[in-house]
Amino acid sequence: xxYATRQELNxxxxxxxxxxxxxxxxKLIFDTIDDLSREQGFTLQKELLDTKAKGQLQRMRFNxxxxxxRFSFEVxxxxxxxxxxxxxxxxxxxxVICWNLMVMAPSKIHERHQGDVRExxxxxxxxxxxxxxxxxTNANTIYNAFDMVPLxxxxxxxxxxxxxFEEKLLLPMQAKTLxxxxxxxxxxxxxxxxxxxxxxxxxxxxxxxxxxxxxLQTQQAxxxxxxxxxxxxxxxxxILI
Numbered sequence: 001x002x003y004a005t006r007q008e009l010n011x012x013x014x015x016x017x018x019x020x021x022x023x024x025x026x027k028l029i030f031d032t033i034d035d036l037s038r039e040q041g042f043t044l045q046k047e048l049l050d051t052k053a054k055g056q057l058q059r060m061r062f063n064x065x066x067x068x069x070r071f072s073f074e075v076x077x078x079x080x081x082x083x084x085x086x087x088x089x090x091x092x093x094x095x096v097i098c099w100n101l102m103v104m105a106p107s108k109i110h111e112r113h114q115g116d117v118r119e120x121x122x123x124x125x126x127x128x129x130x131x132x133x134x135x136x137t138n139a140n141t142i143y144n145a146f147d148m149v150p151l152x153x154x155x156x157x158x159x160x161x162x163x164x165f166e167e168k169l170l171l172p173m174q175a176k177t178l179x180x181x182x183x184x185x186x187x188x189x190x191x192x193x194x195x196x197x198x199x200x201x202x203x204x205x206x207x208x209x210x211x212x213x214x215x216l217q218t219q220q221a222x223x224x225x226x227x228x229x230x231x232x233x234x235x236x237x238x239i240l241i
Contacts, residue, residue: 004049012055015081045072056082059212071139073132078212090216091128093139098187100204103139138240146197177206200226
């Protein structure tokens with residue numbers, strides 16, 4: 001994974017369009033994000049761009065100011081020029097202190113680079129921007145609920161083990177990162193580190209190195225794992241809107 005700038009992503013040659021393949025350029029993605037955010041008065045707080053496969057796979061994460069000191073609103077777009085990854089998009093909320101993606105909406109598009117893929121991208125992103133308040137509310141709900149579930153070191157180890165060996169959601173290097181974060185966190189989280197929330201923060205930090213091809217699926221699966229764990233431990237249903 002190589003971190004990049006907009007200029008670097010836009011300099012990658014765009015494949016030729018054919019009767020069965022419609023590439024979506026990074027420039028179109030950037031322009032669409034900029035136009036929609038400007039229309040709705042959103043302020044870009046931070047963007048995280050990276051590539052893989054010599055620039056043929058691209059991940060673009062756009063974080064927007066929400067007025068909430070804890071969370072930003074995030075739109076993530078995954079794209080490819082080598083026909084190995086369909087266009088994928090997701091929206092959610094990220095923790096400002098570390099830019100971990102905290103919560104992600106289940107609505108996302110998986111479009112082959114065919115037909116109306118460019119129009120579908122615009123429609124999805126426009127709808128995503130309307131979800132800002134809902135996603136920040138969900139992030140607050142998860143943060144506060146998870147913070148109220150204390151965990152012993154043994155319970156943390158058991159849950160981490162399940163994520164690695166049972167659910168297979170963490171790769172070896174991510175597991176190593178998680179272990180290091182548990183020993184010495186990279187950020188001063190505003191939460192109870194010996195809780196379900198603390199473990200969630202460390203795990204979402206560890207998966208920031210996830211490859212673009214599986215990033216959204218892994219994020220969603222980890223979110224579901226922690227919500228299910230919360231409900232199992234507390235016997236309470238966590239309501240997200």
